[in-house]
Amino acid sequence: MKLELKQHFQIESARFLPHLPSSHPCSRMHGHSFKITLTLVGETDPKLGWVIDYNDIEKLVRPLLQQLDHHVLNEVQGLENPTSENLCLWLFDRGQKVLPMLKRITVAETPLTECSYPALEK
Numbered sequence: 001m002k003l004e005l006k007q008h009f010q011i012e013s014a015r016f017l018p019h020l021p022s023s024h025p026c027s028r029m030h031g032h033s034f035k036i037t038l039t040l041v042g043e044t045d046p047k048l049g050w051v052i053d054y055n056d057i058e059k060l061v062r063p064l065l066q067q068l069d070h071h072v073l074n075e076v077q078g079l080e081n082p083t084s085e086n087l088c089l090w091l092f093d094r095g096q097k098v099l100p101m102l103k104r105i106t107v108a109e110t111p112l113t114e115c116s117y118p119a120l121e122k
């Protein structure tokens with residue numbers, strides 16, 4: 001039986017969005033406490049009764065998050081334009097390589113906004 005797991009992480013990062021006009025506040029350097037949610041889908045292990053140890057998820061994605069946490073995102077390769085959308089894609093591409101059961105990344109740059117990839121509707 002397949003089940004869905006979610007695990008939440010938080011990173012603190014600085015960024016600016018280089019393609020916006022200087023009148024837009026996001027064109028200036030500023031910081032976010034990004035909340036990142038990983039959604040995984042997998043079969044339960046018949047003996048252990050779980051899909052994967054949450055500690056193992058943390059160990060696998062920690063090296064990726066360490067590239068972002070307390071860094072200027074614009075300086076990270078592939079994140080020269082670090083919108084939440086591009087952050088989702090960056091994390092999904094790299095996350096799936098280390099965690100094939102990763103099915104979705106959600107990035108919340110504020111408590112009121114979220115961006116997810118892949119979209120539910122294609």
Ligand SMILES: [Zn+2]
Pocket residue numbers: 026030031032109
């Ligand atoms: Zn921002």
